[in-house]
Amino acid sequence: MDNVKNDPYYLDRMKTDLEFINRNMLGVTKPEFEENEILQDSMMFRLIQISENARKLSEEYRNKNSIIPWKDIFGLRNKIVHDYGHVDLKIVYETLTYDIPDVLEMVKTCK
Numbered sequence: 330m331d332n333v334k335n336d337p338y339y340l341d342r343m344k345t346d347l348e349f350i351n352r353n354m355l356g357v358t359k360p361e362f363e364e365n366e367i368l369q370d371s372m373m374f375r376l377i378q379i380s381e382n383a384r385k386l387s388e389e390y391r392n393k394n395s396i397i398p399w400k401d402i403f404g405l406r407n408k409i410v411h412d413y414g415h416v417d418l419k420i421v422y423e424t425l426t427y428d429i430p431d432v433l434e435m436v437k438t439c440k
Contacts, residue, residue, distance in 0.1 A: 336390045340439055342382040346375045347433040354425045362422045369418065372425055373409050380406030394439045397432065 350372060354362075362368060383391075383402050391399050405424060409416055 334385070336386050339382040339385045340390075340436065343379050344433070344436055346379045346382070347429055347436060350375050350425055350429050351433060354429075357426075359419070359422050362425075363418050369421070373416070373421065376421075376424070377406050377409055394435075397435050397439070401428075402432070 353368070354372065357365075357368070362372075380402050383397075383399060391397070409421075
């Protein structure tokens, strides 16, 4: 296996994490999410990974695919990492259930 890490590689990693979130949040209610610390940690880890991989995409690539809310993706990562003990689970839940499916569809259209 070659070890080339380029825009297609990082985009694929993002898709994998976005799909993981969609699969594992399907049918999860807000109270269920708020009570399940393992699910919270897993989903926040995936959100951080999505942001880390998005940041590794070239600026040219991000500019070419400006439909993706890159700044929001980076901002959510920073909020989770720097305020981890004080993360608003309501915002995280809403992001996971409402925003991530849309972002996945946008990412699927990237070239």
